[in-house]
Each structure stands twice: as C-alpha cells, then as structure tokens.
Amino acid sequence: MDLQTWTWIIVGITFTLYIGIAIWTRASSTKDFYVAGGGVSPLANGLATAADWMSAASFISMAGLISFSGYDGSVYLMGWTGGYVLLALLLAPYLRKFGKFTVPDFIGDRYYSNVARSVAVICALLVSFTYVAGQMRGVGLVFSRFLEVDINTGVIIGMIIVLFYAILGGMKGITYTQVAQYCVLIFAFMVPAVFISIQMTGNPIPQMGLGGSDANGVFLLEKLDSLHRDLGFAEYTSGSKSKLDVFFITAALMVGTAGLPHVIVRFFTVKKVSDARKSAGWALLFIAILYTTAPAIAVFSRINLIETVSNKEYENLPDWLSNWETTGLITFDDKNKDGKVQYVADANINELTVDKDIMVLANPEIAKLPNWVIALVAAGALAAALSTAAGLLLVISASVSHDLIKKMIKPNISEKGELIAARLSAVVAVCVAGYFGINPPDFVAATVALAFGLAAASFFPAIILGIFNKRINKEGAIAGMVIGVLLMLFYMMKFKFEWFGGGTKADWWFGISPEGFGAVAMIVNFIISLIISKFTPAPPKEVQEIVENIRIPSGVGEATH
Known part of the structure; x- marks a missing residue:
C-alpha cells in the first residue's frame, strides 16, 4: 500500500480509539471534569502524565533541534528531564495534599486573596496559550505532509478532534485517552529508531547505537563531526552557546516544568499523596524511554540528511525531498545553476533550507523504511501533540469556569452551570489556540520553551x-x-516579535537568550516576594497552619472543592 493509504488507516484507527475512550469515560460531574473523580491509579496516571508531558516539542521538535544544534541542544534534554524530577520531588505530593483542583485554586487559598487568584488565572492562561500554540503547529505539520493538506487546514482538523474529547470527557476522558496516546507515541518513536540503529550500526538499541560505529568502523559522532567540518558547520559535539546562557536555559526549563499548570493538575487525579509520588516515578520511567532515544534519532537523521542531499544532482535526489518540498518546509534554491544541491554553512552559498521540525517526521523516509513505519510516526506525532493540547485546554477551561466564575464571579453557580461554563470556555480556548497554531512566534520547541519561561x-x-x-x-x-x-513577557516580545522591538542577539541582556530569561525573571520574582513579605503583615494564623499541614504526609483524604 502507498504511504497515504497507510497514514489514513493508522491515524483513523488511533483517532477512533481516542474518541471511543472519550465517549466511554464522559464526565458527569465537575469532579470528573477537573480531576477525573480523583480515582486514577498511579500506573495509569504515570502513563497519562508522560503523554501530557511529551508534547509535539518532545516528539517532533526536540530531536530535530538537537540534530541541528548538536551539543547546544542538550539544554532541552537536561532542562526538561531535570524539571520533571524537581516537580515530582518538590511540588506534586504537597499540592496533592492541599487537595484543590487547579494551581490558581492553590494560590488563591494559600495567599487568601482573590487578587492573587486572578493573577494566577491570567498567568495560567498566558502559559497555556503559548504552550498550546506549539502543539497546534505540530498537528499542522503532520497533516500538511502525510494527509497532503496545508498546515492551516491541519490545525483546524486537530482543533476539532481535541475539542471533541476534551469537552465530552474532561479530565476523566483526557486521562484515559492519554494512556492510549502514550502507547501510540512511544511505539511510533521507538520503531523507526530501532530500524535505523540496526541499519546504521547493527545494534538494535538506539541509545547504544549512538555510541557505536558504522560498517567501516568509524564512530557515528566522529563521522558527523567530520561531515560538519567538511560543510563548514561547527563540530556537532562542540557548543557555541555561552556557559551562562546554557545554565539559564536549563534552569528556566527546569523550574518552568515545575510550574506548568497542565502537568501539576495531573497529580490531583490520584486518591492520595503516596499515589502522587508513585505516579511521578512511573511517569519519569516512561518519559526516560523517549528522552534517552532522542539524541540517537538526532544523530541518525542528521547523518542521513547530509549524505542523501549534499552535493547531489537535484534531478537524482530521493523522493522524500520532493515530498517535503511541497509542504514548504524544505526549500531548494539553485543559486549557482549547476543542478547540484549545495548544503553548506555559508548562508550566501547554501541552497537548501530545512525546517528543524521535520527531522523526526522525515527521518523514516530518508532511511527508506517501510510505508507503515512512516505512517506510524505520523500517528505518534499527532498523539503527542493532541495529548498535550487536551491537557492545556482543560487547564484553560478550569481556570475560567472554576477559578474565575465559581470562585469569584458567581460563587452560587450550580454544578451543571459550572460544567457548561467549563465546556464553553474550552470551545473559546481551542479557537484562540488554533489562531496561534496558524500564526506561531517560532518553531515548535522554541515556542514551548517560551511557555516554560513564563511558568x-x-x-x-x-x-x-x-x-x-x-x-x-x-x-x-x-x-x-x-x-x-x-x-518575561517584555523580554520575550522584544526579542521574538519584530513589531514590538526587533531586538537582536547582540542586544540580549548579559548574553542570555529569551528561552533562558525565565530563570532571571524567576530570581526577580523570588527577591521581590521575600522583600515585600518582610515589610508587610504576616499571613493569618489559619493560613500558616495550612502551610504546616501541607508538609505532614498523613491523613490525606480526597480532593475537595
């Protein structure tokens, strides 16, 4: 069968599965909608958390980013993995003990203020919309290539699917849908990695293949460094970022992880604190499978890309290049009119422009893997993007219906009214998310990194x-x-949006990139919070007792309103 037929079959089966689960687990109460009734098992929550966590940025963009950045791309691996450990150890059990539905709920009650709750709602919406823009672009990328529609149409199709099961099932539907999506995405990520590892090194374990050698006995990383040198690129294993910028990007990604509302809310779906700790452990294991494989895929795809296109006759190039050219994500401009592809570091000579986000998706085609494997990767990428988008939409709808309407505007609203408000706010949210997916500020991983900075x-x-x-x-x-x-917003807009100021790399404060500036803004936040608290009245005694109680790991009941 041809690729498009395989893609329709595999994507159709997985979408039917997701929609079936949403119908089977539809939410009948606000507790089902917000925290899946608080009765999810640690293993299921670990799988769902891993799917929620491994977004389009992890599946599609991270390996592509490492593929082009080499050593510099390691900040994303370190930051996102370290951040999850930070979340599991420092935050998840205590927030679960507090027993609220959302992060603004925690902040509103802990700081005994509706103003604090309002600020938290606004921050949750900012973070979630920035993050979901990256997911929607990921969905558009997959549809544009494998179902042969333009990116904007792909975004709209993704919006409709995710809206269906997010609105119908709420957190209950999303949780069990994400369990299925994790299984799909990890299988789709690992199968081509194993195929290509065997193809290039003879070793079926990609993590070991990365440190292995090719048929001529040359280590893959040495081979890639040599290819880069020949084309004028910096050596793959050398870094160009300053140590200060690497430190701040890693720190921003780590602490941003620990402040992401759509990941934190997952720990409210289990019965007790010990289950929150167990599910965090399971999730870390499931996340590690993808994160330890991504560097190998980055190296495999980079070598394959260079060897199949560099200095080759354009007329004799493999089909995968022309397939991707139709999406506009790869462009060839024969500057010297010699009919050959000059793929080099010098921008004045280089004739091939490759979008970083396509590397994982194009990798199986470049390696000439069977069509069913290529289609499987498309289904996995969609699973990654849609699972995270659904979690983010739920955070947005909960922030509006629970934290804004229920807690502040209309406290006496009925449960049915609150459920309707949650679903309506999800509809509005998905429309806004679709707009940002069609008009994103950057490629997927960078857009998502900005969300981490805001968090x-x-x-x-x-x-x-x-x-x-x-x-x-x-x-x-x-x-x-x-x-x-x-x-953070000022810095992000100054250096990411030309209409705001159009700052250049030379203008970065202390040489710190927008992706790393979240750590600087966080330090400022800490200092201001501590100084102002020191010179203003202490919190009420009952609030201080709540803080003491959060840290006592016993006698924990179910989450309550």
Missing part, C-alpha cells in the same frame, strides 16, 4: 514559597508574580 517567571516562586515558607504573604506573592511575568 518559571510566574508560578514557580509562588508555589515553592507557598509550600515551604509560612511568612510569605499575599502582597509579596502578588507583586512577585506580576513583576516576574511582565518582565
């Missing part, structure tokens, strides 16, 4: 200090969150 600048200090410092009060937390997120 680091706003939520992380408020949550950490709220759990571990009884003296932090509402004045300090509100001022810290507002100044932190505004500082």
Whole structure:
C-alpha cells in the first residue's frame, strides 16, 4: 500500500480509539471534569502524565533541534528531564495534599486573596496559550505532509478532534485517552529508531547505537563531526552557546516544568499523596524511554540528511525531498545553476533550507523504511501533540469556569452551570489556540520553551514559597508574580516579535537568550516576594497552619472543592 493509504488507516484507527475512550469515560460531574473523580491509579496516571508531558516539542521538535544544534541542544534534554524530577520531588505530593483542583485554586487559598487568584488565572492562561500554540503547529505539520493538506487546514482538523474529547470527557476522558496516546507515541518513536540503529550500526538499541560505529568502523559522532567540518558547520559535539546562557536555559526549563499548570493538575487525579509520588516515578520511567532515544534519532537523521542531499544532482535526489518540498518546509534554491544541491554553512552559498521540525517526521523516509513505519510516526506525532493540547485546554477551561466564575464571579453557580461554563470556555480556548497554531512566534520547541519561561517567571516562586515558607504573604506573592511575568513577557516580545522591538542577539541582556530569561525573571520574582513579605503583615494564623499541614504526609483524604 502507498504511504497515504497507510497514514489514513493508522491515524483513523488511533483517532477512533481516542474518541471511543472519550465517549466511554464522559464526565458527569465537575469532579470528573477537573480531576477525573480523583480515582486514577498511579500506573495509569504515570502513563497519562508522560503523554501530557511529551508534547509535539518532545516528539517532533526536540530531536530535530538537537540534530541541528548538536551539543547546544542538550539544554532541552537536561532542562526538561531535570524539571520533571524537581516537580515530582518538590511540588506534586504537597499540592496533592492541599487537595484543590487547579494551581490558581492553590494560590488563591494559600495567599487568601482573590487578587492573587486572578493573577494566577491570567498567568495560567498566558502559559497555556503559548504552550498550546506549539502543539497546534505540530498537528499542522503532520497533516500538511502525510494527509497532503496545508498546515492551516491541519490545525483546524486537530482543533476539532481535541475539542471533541476534551469537552465530552474532561479530565476523566483526557486521562484515559492519554494512556492510549502514550502507547501510540512511544511505539511510533521507538520503531523507526530501532530500524535505523540496526541499519546504521547493527545494534538494535538506539541509545547504544549512538555510541557505536558504522560498517567501516568509524564512530557515528566522529563521522558527523567530520561531515560538519567538511560543510563548514561547527563540530556537532562542540557548543557555541555561552556557559551562562546554557545554565539559564536549563534552569528556566527546569523550574518552568515545575510550574506548568497542565502537568501539576495531573497529580490531583490520584486518591492520595503516596499515589502522587508513585505516579511521578512511573511517569519519569516512561518519559526516560523517549528522552534517552532522542539524541540517537538526532544523530541518525542528521547523518542521513547530509549524505542523501549534499552535493547531489537535484534531478537524482530521493523522493522524500520532493515530498517535503511541497509542504514548504524544505526549500531548494539553485543559486549557482549547476543542478547540484549545495548544503553548506555559508548562508550566501547554501541552497537548501530545512525546517528543524521535520527531522523526526522525515527521518523514516530518508532511511527508506517501510510505508507503515512512516505512517506510524505520523500517528505518534499527532498523539503527542493532541495529548498535550487536551491537557492545556482543560487547564484553560478550569481556570475560567472554576477559578474565575465559581470562585469569584458567581460563587452560587450550580454544578451543571459550572460544567457548561467549563465546556464553553474550552470551545473559546481551542479557537484562540488554533489562531496561534496558524500564526506561531517560532518553531515548535522554541515556542514551548517560551511557555516554560513564563511558568518559571510566574508560578514557580509562588508555589515553592507557598509550600515551604509560612511568612510569605499575599502582597509579596502578588507583586512577585506580576513583576516576574511582565518582565518575561517584555523580554520575550522584544526579542521574538519584530513589531514590538526587533531586538537582536547582540542586544540580549548579559548574553542570555529569551528561552533562558525565565530563570532571571524567576530570581526577580523570588527577591521581590521575600522583600515585600518582610515589610508587610504576616499571613493569618489559619493560613500558616495550612502551610504546616501541607508538609505532614498523613491523613490525606480526597480532593475537595
């Protein structure tokens, strides 16, 4: 069968599975909608958390980014993996003990203020919309190549699918859909990696193939360094980022992880604190499978790309290149009119432009793997993007219906009314998300990295200090969150949006990139929160007792309103 037939079959089967699960697990109460009834097992929650966590950025973009950045791309591996450990150890059990549905719920009650709750809602919406833009672009990329529709149409198809099961099932439907999506995405990620590892090194384990050698006995990394040198690129194993920027990007990704509302809410879906810890452990194991494989895929795809296109006659190039050219994500401009592809570092001579986001998706085609494997990768990429998009949409709808309407605007709203409000806000959210998916500020991984920066600048200090410092009060937390997120927004817009200021790399403060600036804004948030709290009244005694109680790991009941 041809590739498109295989793609329709495999994507059709997986989408039918997701929709079937959503119908089977549809939410009948707000507790089902927000936290899946609080009765998810640690293993299922670990699988769902891993799917929620491994977004289009992890599946599609991370290996592509490492493929082009080499050593510099390791910041994404270190930051995202380390951040998850930080979340599991420092935050998840304590937030579960607090027993609320959402992060703004925690901040509103811990800081005894609707103003704090409102600021947290705004920050949750900012983070979630920035993050979901990356997912929707990922969906568009997959559809544009494998179902041969344009990216914008692909985004709209993805919006309709994710809206269906997010609205119908809420967190309950999303949780069990994400379990299925994890199985699909990890199988789709690993199968081509194993095939290509055997093809290039004879070793079926990609992680070991990365350190292996080819048929001529040359180590793959040495071979790639040599290819890069020949074409004028920096050696793959050398880094160009400053150590300071590497440190701040890694830190921003780590603490941003620990402040991501759509990941934190997963730990409210289990019965007790010990289950939150267990599910965090399971999720870390499931995440590690993909994250340890990504560097191998990055190297395999980079070598294959260079060897199949560099200095080759354009007329004799493999079909995969022309297939991807139709999407506009690879472009060839024969500058010297010699009919050959000059793929080199010098921008004035280089004739081939490759979008970083296509590397994982194109990799099986470049390696000439069977059509069913290529179609499987498309289904896996969609599973990764849609699982995270669904989690983010739920955070957005919960922030509006629960934190804004139920807690502030209309406290006496009925449960049915709150459920309707949650579903309506999800509809609006998916429309906004679709717009950002069609008009994203950057490629997928960079867009997602900015969301981590916003989470680091706003939520992380408020949550950490709220759990571990009884003296932090509402004045300090509100001022810290507002100044932190505004500082990050200013920096992000200055260097990512030309219409705002169009700053260049030479203008970066202290040489720190926008992806790493979230860590700077976080430090500012911490300092302001501590200083203002020191010179303003202490929190009420009952709030201080709540803080003491959060850290006692016993007598934990189910999550409550």
